[in-house]
Amino acid sequence: MQELRPRLKAAAALVRGGSAVADIGTDHAYLPAWLLLHGVAPRVIACDIGEKPLANAAETVKIYHLAKKIDLRVSDGLANVRPGEYGAVTICGMGGTLIAEILEKATLPVDVQLVLQPMTHVEDVRAWLCRNGFAIDREICVKDAGRVYCCISADRTGTPRAAEPGFCYFGTLTGETEEERAFLRKTCARVKTRADALAAADRFPEEQALLRQALHYYETNYSNDRKRPL
Numbered sequence: 001m002q003e004l005r006p007r008l009k010a011a012a013a014l015v016r017g018g019s020a021v022a023d024i025g026t027d028h029a030y031l032p033a034w035l036l037l038h039g040v041a042p043r044v045i046a047c048d049i050g051e052k053p054l055a056n057a058a059e060t061v062k063i064y065h066l067a068k069k070i071d072l073r074v075s076d077g078l079a080n081v082r083p084g085e086y087g088a089v090t091i092c093g094m095g096g097t098l099i100a101e102i103l104e105k106a107t108l109p110v111d112v113q114l115v116l117q118p119m120t121h122v123e124d125v126r127a128w129l130c131r132n133g134f135a136i137d138r139e140i141c142v143k144d145a146g147r148v149y150c151c152i153s154a155d156r157t158g159t160p161r162a163a164e165p166g167f168c169y170f171g172t173l174t175g176e177t178e179e180e181r182a183f184l185r186k187t188c189a190r191v192k193t194r195a196d197a198l199a200a201a202d203r204f205p206e207e208q209a210l211l212r213q214a215l216h217y218y219e220t221n222y223s224n225d226r227k228r229p230l
C-alpha cells in the first residue's frame, strides 16, 4: 500500500501487534490497513463518530480487500467496542484534550496497550495516563509537513500517580533526536507564552504556578550543559 505519512508511521511502529486493535477516529482507515497488510494486527475495529469518515474508510477497505479483517463501526470513542474485542487502542490525529476525554469514558481491558498521537495538548494525555495508572513505555517524535508531533505508547501499571507538570509537558523525552529536541523546544515555548500571558493578565494563579513548575523542570533537566542540552 501507499506509505503512511510520518505521523501515522510512528504510531504504527509503536503497535506491538499480535492482538486486535481498536482504531478510534479512523477516518480513511489508513493506519488499520497498514497494520493488517504488514501483519502487525490480525484484526482491526476501525471506529469513527462520523458517517462520512467511515465512508472514506470503506473505500480503503475495498481497495485493499480487507473486508474480512476490518470491522467498521460508528462509535463515539470506544462506546461501541467491548473490552474483550481488542488488545490495543490507537487514537491518532485528535487534540490531546479530546483523547483524554475519550479514554476517561472508556472501559479498557486490563492488559491494553495505548498508542496515542495528539495533535495538540500532549500534557492532557500524559496527565490522564498518570492519574489512571498507565506508564509510558516509549515516545517517538516525528516531523510531518513542517510540524513536529509526539507519539506515545503506554501500558497499565495499575498504580495511579500524581500528574507532575514537568512530566506532563515533557514526558520521557530525552532530546536524543533532532525531532525530540524540536518538540521539547516547541513545548517549552508554548508553556512560557501561556505563563507570561496569564501573568500579564493577572489570571488563573494556580495554572500559572503549574506552568512555572513545568518551566523549572525544563531548565533543570534539559537546558544546562550538565544534563541534556537542547
Ligand SMILES: C[S@@+](CC[C@H](N)C(=O)[O-])C[C@H]1O[C@@H](n2cnc3c(N)ncnc32)[C@H](O)[C@@H]1O
Pocket: 008, 024, 025, 026, 027, 028, 047, 048, 049, 050, 053, 075, 076, 077, 078, 091, 092, 093, 094, 102
Ligand atoms: C483528523 S481525523 C484523524 C484521522 C486519523 N486517525 C489520522 O490520524 O490521520 C480525526 C477523526 O476523529 C473523528 N472523531 C472525532 N471525535 C471522535 C470521537 N469522539 N469518537 C470517534 N471518532 C472521533 C473525526 O470524525 C475524524 O474522522
